[in-house]
Amino acid sequence: MRNKISLKDIAKAVGVSTALVSYVLNNREREARVSPETAKKIREAAKELNYQPNQLAKSLKSGKSLAIGLILADISNPFFGHLARTIEDESKKKGYTVIVGSSDENYKNSERLMNTFIERQIDGFIIAPAEGSEAQLKYLNELNIPFVLIDRYFKEIESSYVVIDNFRATHDATAKLLELGHQNVAFVCYNNQLQHTIDRYNGYSKAMEEAGKKVTSKLLCKVKFNNPGDFHLKFRNLMTKGNKIDAVLFSTNTLSTLGLKTLMDLGIKIPDEVAVFCFDESESYDLFYCPVSYVSQPLKEIGQRAVQILVEMIGAKSGFHRQVILNSELVIRESCEKR
């Protein structure tokens, strides 16, 4: 059916061996001493026949696929969508193709994706790991397949990663809220053991401690992943049970969006009745009645650094790891004012 043109077809058309065609089309005619006329004929024939090299065969020969496997926690989450975009751009610059997969925060999916990608001989991975994927990452290490974690990492796993200083991000956001005079600053996070969740909690907790505040369960809201019902139940409880909360720090972008919506539904005025600090940028904030304060992650830099490190690792003969911790930025707007 499909008219696939190979080196052999060009060779036949011109009347030379495939070797010559290969040399010419890889611009190695000089070192292979191909005559200019032959080279010209080969190039013309290649164009004429719409030749497209078979990257699979090349990869098989070279052992390099020039492909990077990107495993996102959730491709439909714009945070990861933007990250994917920067990673694609940077990879393109370095001559790599990106194969994207979404684990949907499920380590089983992630494992299947990993195997699919390994079978396709990708040269390395960039991964936003789901909870519970430690074993898989160890496995990658055993196989000597280079990978870089983004957004999240595991303390006990030897690996390269590019993340932000999550402790500092929530610490500074909390301190800002306290500095503005808020008394009862609540913290909303997911109920998981991912390091960035822990770090963000610790940052909040430390800032509270420094201000002489006690973190009680009345200030905490830990909700299940991918479970809006659980969120609504717990967050409504937090905000309506007379806990006197006058400020809330949300620790992820999904929690931020859910939280703002719930506050709006509850008719709680921001910032008059409660101040709000969100995590990550979102187009949604643009439509909120009150300009939203948030922790801004350097998405572009995360993507670029991850690709750069991965490409270095792929090129290196001996394994090494590089850890990058970037700074985030507080974007302070009306939502965290003290009224």
Place this chain on the structure above:
Amino acid sequence: MRNKISLKDIAKAVGVSTALVSYVLNNREREARVSPETAKKIREAAKELNYQPNQLAKSLKSGKSLAIGLILADISNPFFGHLARTIEDESKKKGYTVIVGSSDENYKNSERLMNTFIERQIDGFIIAPAEGSEAQLKYLNELNIPFVLIDRYFKEIESSYVVIDNFRATHDATAKLLELGHQNVAFVCYNNQLQHTIDRYNGYSKAMEEAGKKVTSKLLCKVKFNNPGDFHLKFRNLMTKGNKIDAVLFSTNTLSTLGLKTLMDLGIKIPDEVAVFCFDESESYDLFYCPVSYVSQPLKEIGQRAVQILVEMIGAKSGFHRQVILNSELVIRESCEKR
């Protein structure tokens, strides 16, 4: 560096030929009459050595890569992110891997992606085409590479596609606004020649005509792509130059978000001063002070049908095309009320 295990390694370990190993690991031991003991030994060795088949070599041999190239107009746009998700899910079910690329609405990028994917021997494409990509699609047809267009299509290109009835969508939304008693219904769209833009305009225009309304330039706002400056200039003009506009229909999700934000910035009350109808669902709407009416596209079905058709096309010996036009749904909420 990387410890890649091949059939040969297993064959050596067990003391048989690679052929036997291949038969066993493909569960074809019966037809190849491999003895149960040998088969067992082979499986054990494969497990022991962590064997992962080389899909590249398989594809080279079979001429099938079991991979689908997905070219999105913009991966950071959640509309396409969600679509990508359903396409990945459905492809997985059918045994295909998806390779995603984002053209960023630029046909040059799209062309480069296409070539990269062809070189990787993808079996077919799913494409949300950028403006100006007609020539590339014709080229795909020449090469007999199956593809399915989504979201957009071209009248003059023979192809399969899965789209919604855009004419009907805007027609019905406009009719709804008129039925509610709005007099001057404005229409905001991109200034391009993509069929879905034209269809959406025609739907609006027809509904206006049916109501005995004339569509004048005072009601139209055609803005440049990827150019918020142009949008703000023209849309502000539209809304503030005494055009008496009492309802606006936005024709894409990006225009909807930009529009809502601008209306909010201008202090124009929705729906009291102006009614609003948006296109596509968005998390952002959740945070808008007024529940937003919108045209809801069946994302899941679009993705599923696209994959199903593509897989059929890949499997067919002779070329065929299938066009699917799905219905969208109007979600009517407060934003389009007549006050």
Place this chain on the structure above:
DNA sequence: CTATACTGCTTAAACGTTTAAACTAAGTAT
């Protein structure tokens, strides 16, 4: 005791590349 069939395996070619090595024909140096 000779065909024939079956069992359990190996061989070898092929997919589309790359690339070291070999080959031929001509030119140059001694």
Place this chain on the structure above:
DNA sequence: ATACTTAGTTTAAACGTTTAAGCAGTATAG
């Protein structure tokens, strides 16, 4: 005349699979 160089090309093996064809050796049928 002989050896060596150079230019321009071909040959062939290799990457990791698949699979048709072949080959022993044993079992069964007549």
